[in-house]
Amino acid sequence: MTVFDRAYDDTVRVLDEDGEVVGDVPDLGDDSLVEMYRHMRLARHFDGRAVSLQRQGRMGTYPPLSGQEGAQIGSAYALDDDDWMVPSYREHGAALVHGLPLKQTLLYWMGHEDGNNAPPDVNVFPVAVPIASQVPHATGAAWASKLRGEDDAFICYFGDGATSEGDFHEGVNFAGVFDTPTVFFCNNNQWAISVPRERQTRSATLAQKAEAYGIDGVQVDGMDPLAVYSVTKAALEKARDPDSDRPRPTLIEAVQYRFGAHTTADDPTVYRDDDEVERWKRKDPIDRLESYLRDEGVLDDERVAEIESSVEARVADAIDEAESMARPDLRELFEHAYAELPPELERQYEALAALRDDRGDAAFLED
Amino acid sequence: MTVFDRAYDDTVRVLDEDGEVVGDVPDLGDDSLVEMYRHMRLARHFDGRAVSLQRQGRMGTYPPLSGQEGAQIGSAYALDDDDWMVPSYREHGAALVHGLPLKQTLLYWMGHEDGNNAPPDVNVFPVAVPIASQVPHATGAAWASKLRGEDDAFICYFGDGATSEGDFHEGVNFAGVFDTPTVFFCNNNQWAISVPRERQTRSATLAQKAEAYGIDGVQVDGMDPLAVYSVTKAALEKARDPDSDRPRPTLIEAVQYRFGAHTTADDPTVYRDDDEVERWKRKDPIDRLESYLRDEGVLDDERVAEIESSVEARVADAIDEAESMARPDLRELFEHAYAELPPELERQYEALAALRDDRGDAAFLED
Amino acid sequence: MTDTQNLTLVQAVRDGLHTELREDDDVVVMGQDVGKNGGVFRATEGLFDEFGGDRVIDTPLAESGIIGTAVGMAAMGMRPVPEIQFSGFMYPGFDQVVSHMARFRTRSRGRFTLPMTLRAPYGGGIRAPEHHSESKEAFYAHEAGLKVVIPSTPYEAKGLLAASIRDPDPVVFLEPKLIYRAFREEVPDEPYTVPIGEAATRREGDDVAVFTYGAMTRPTLEAAETLGEEGIECEVVDLRTVSPLDREAIVEAFEKTGRAVVVHEAPKTGGLGGEITAILQEEALLHQEAPIGRVAGFDVPYPLYALEDYYLPSAARIEEGILEAVEF
Amino acid sequence: MTDTQNLTLVQAVRDGLHTELREDDDVVVMGQDVGKNGGVFRATEGLFDEFGGDRVIDTPLAESGIIGTAVGMAAMGMRPVPEIQFSGFMYPGFDQVVSHMARFRTRSRGRFTLPMTLRAPYGGGIRAPEHHSESKEAFYAHEAGLKVVIPSTPYEAKGLLAASIRDPDPVVFLEPKLIYRAFREEVPDEPYTVPIGEAATRREGDDVAVFTYGAMTRPTLEAAETLGEEGIECEVVDLRTVSPLDREAIVEAFEKTGRAVVVHEAPKTGGLGGEITAILQEEALLHQEAPIGRVAGFDVPYPLYALEDYYLPSAARIEEGILEAVEF
């Protein structure tokens, strides 16, 4: 019996809220477990710093991820390097694990497209802002890989709200029909801005939406990084196996909570109770894994302190790096609209550059 | 136990292929049963005449319905007069039962918008050509009725192919969330032009897509008019009952077959076998009901002949009526774009009218 | 004497919704986060508490669902006011806009009409993420059957919104979010309308007619003031409705000056600047003394915010464009 | 000497697809009914049998799914050629076109490019049902990052399609279905391209420049011939690419004649006629001798077929429009 042979509401768990083992601990080795822990801390710390950069006017609107580290880091750890990640806008943690430099995430939210230009060997798609629109991309990209006889798997992230969009439906349906190697990973963080999960859809679980596409669906405790790792790993393996007797695509519903605001532009106290937040905070994925690793004797105060300071240093460095980047050159506004600039665009650029030279930046820039 | 408490693939049936009773015959009375039969014959005859009008150049592209009379007439009979019908483009049979004059269907396919202008007391929406786009309309219209405290139910028709569109997903999901009095009636005729049902989606049934929306889903033999009637009736009653302990919306999958071409512009022999067509023709809904009614002693040769000739006369009259309508006036091109014509449109109209007066219709019209 | 409040544009929108919800039971407001949350820009603040969840409706995250169900409601005679959170997210529902909203009346020869108003904040300049800054009013203006309204002041925002909601035809109502909170104006508490289809002269001048709308009205007026100090007098016309255009007002302002510039933040190619130029060509060539200029967004995807100030027409670029027309 | 076949436009499209499928393994054709059925217009006839279901792919009925998965394929370096069955059904996938197809390159600073070609038959005149006759090329021309190509002859259809498929940028390729089978031309069997971005002069003349494209090229040439008999000589320019426009060719033809008319079947307001007028204003006002005319579809939803002959610009209307420009 695989992890896919269970009721949709039979949530997969490995660690309970106190970090006690209640399922099968994946065979990862201590070093990897510590690295997972470190990445969760890194993501959490990054998140706090990013929010405060925004508050200080050093960054634009930013979507925090705190509370979702278990799902992000757990799932990203299950990927091979060659596998591809197709994120929404909140998966900085997952992208980090898969090799995207923090500096790029910072740059992106500081308003530079460069943030999306992942290094060539980092298999991460650009941030997708229109909800669920990346779902068909993940199906298509995985389909391309299958058509070419390659054996990479693809993971696509999206939220609970995204499941209401037509693109979710069409993208997952195509994956079922063409049996593409795609793992659809739904970060059900209970809220789509102010709209609660229950108002998004009347289905009892999101995992059961798999039924509509004839693919596997499974619910996992998204705040349990080890459970997430295991389920994602199993789904990726199935995706990579053309001879599997099950459908290659899987819909994973990772049940979790966003601790903070939807973005820095949002005030969640308007639409949700502190009580609810507190209740979910007791499930904190970082505490859980830490407690398990301490019980196992893999982590102690010293190691945790070392991790904390290494994490702080890494984030600080990334911020320095990002902030030392100059405002992109005017030319960048035009450069990548086409492979080769059409003459009219060249002219638009030249007119703008001439006016800037003539009147100075002050005639354009607010700050 | 209601008709909704069954497995998605446990197809509801009343008459078998030979017209033998295999389920609960609805309590309709002989007259109604004969009227149902008459309407099926009428739809079938109309269909053949429409195809031949098209062949003779007396009508434009036309989508035939033969084979689908069981689903159309059976479901439409379940509606109250005050209930609303939201069709696609193939439901001439259903619309007829609900009061839309045949003449209007003819006019529509002869290229007159007038065909869509149903009489005020006929609760039929205009034909919707973009696949599945009428699904949210049916949800919204039903929702309006609910918000106003009215107790009308709404039936929305669409095909198997339509279930792949985002609008199907979004429309049905809204219905689930807002518990609208809508019956989603899927005419699964096995083909979306040349794309077979199995390539449309990997789910084993279309009925099970209801799972994604937390509503009831049920499969019915769409070529069994009595089964269709019963299931639709139950779904409509549930829709009309705000105190129902089940979700008010229902997804009905009516399994059936289109005997003819997708439209008169299509050649189905390119993509499907004669064998398959023959197999399905043995399930002909008209033969089935006829055989049942003959067995019951309700129909005999004489009655059938009378019905046949009344049907022929009615279609012939409708064709005469439709063909005696003049080409709409030029003004009609502009008249209904807005409640009141903006000055520029008035000008465009006047310029065109002046040119037509000057150069005559021959300067515009091909024929 | 009527009571007034000193409101920003977004508050005036809210007030307009409030008034219409109160006046007409058939009006409902619907969309993502418009209910409990009061809208991401607070355009629906407090309406949920006052009118309840059946009049001010939080919907699932699905634009086609929002617009498509509103079409169904409107066909039944209600007056839904769906909100799309940002105009850049209209596209998943674009089919419902062009294939149904625009066509139900004509398709059914007037049996079904769609008295609905589709609201969305639009335009750039607020340092927002990708897809949050576009202005694609030209899409809607090219689709017959729709009216397209863009307010630029609080007073008119309320009046134009009321007129849109009461209009028998479907209206796309685009709100320039850059000036949602830029300034305040006295706005009467009582219901009133500002007519759709009529442009407004914001500044009189004999030298050149400048046509604009939405958030670009302010930098255009700023440029006009600067040029005024140099003795160049601009007539600034705020179109307010971009479909159907107020051709009469446009032609009149041009005939007065013989020169014209169109300012919009939408990309230049295919924007309304071309349409207005063509109208002037058709109707008033003999008055023309200079090429009709366009100061517009560039023909590139709207950038992330590090470069957006270069993208949007600034007062400096507008001045430059006007000068070209004047000095020709 | 190369072999040729005498083909209709739709056959030339098919031949172009055939050639590119053969030349490049990364090319795949996908869409509704393109496989076994060979396309509802037979534009993909026989390709499924020759290249198999992994290269010529029947998809579910979902435009956003078709375009969106093609975006994903293209991002991985393939060259998908999705077909939308009629351009009027592009809209359920419009978000994928404007939010992704147009923007992937710029968004990722060129790391991800989308060498994809989105084909759709467009335009009226074939007595088709609702939504089957629209021409909304202006939507795509207003969206930076896309190229928009419209052939009008069999030879060029094949060459432009090949150029589009090989282009590093995403192309919207609109096929005028009214002339899918209107006439034949010798089309070489071998691969060749016709460059994107270049207009073609179809007829020389000194009196007036007439700009058009797609199916309107024929009635325009017809009108030009009629007027030629009366001594009025039209220069007829077929734009072939409507984004980016060949401004040079447009301006040159205008400078030669001082008069211009734009002909398109798209609705007048917001159509490309306005854009071309504005370009001429910007670049060549001093040559102008008459208002720039527009002969276009009316600003109403495209009618059902009983009235469509009135809707589409006919040779008579085009003559009339040209005469106005000439007699001014």
Ligand SMILES: Cc1ncc(C[n+]2csc(CCOP(=O)(O)OP(=O)(O)O)c2C)c(N)n1
């Ligand atoms: C198509 C579209 N509509 C609306 C928005 C505005 N918006 C941004 S995030 C969001 C909520 C998303 O909720 P969910 O899918 O649950 O993801 P989460 O933000 O919770 O991670 C909305 C409505 C958008 N980005 N795209």
Ligand SMILES: Cc1ncc(C[n+]2csc(CCOP(=O)(O)OP(=O)(O)O)c2C)c(N)n1
């Ligand atoms: C949005 C959209 N895409 C494509 C089409 C073209 N088209 C017309 S009917 C059809 C197939 C519909 O299949 P199905 O939903 O099964 O209904 P059926 O015709 O079998 O009744 C297609 C692809 C369309 N009308 N609308």
Ligand SMILES: [Mg+2]
């Ligand atoms: Mg969420």
Ligand SMILES: [Mg+2]
């Ligand atoms: Mg079908």
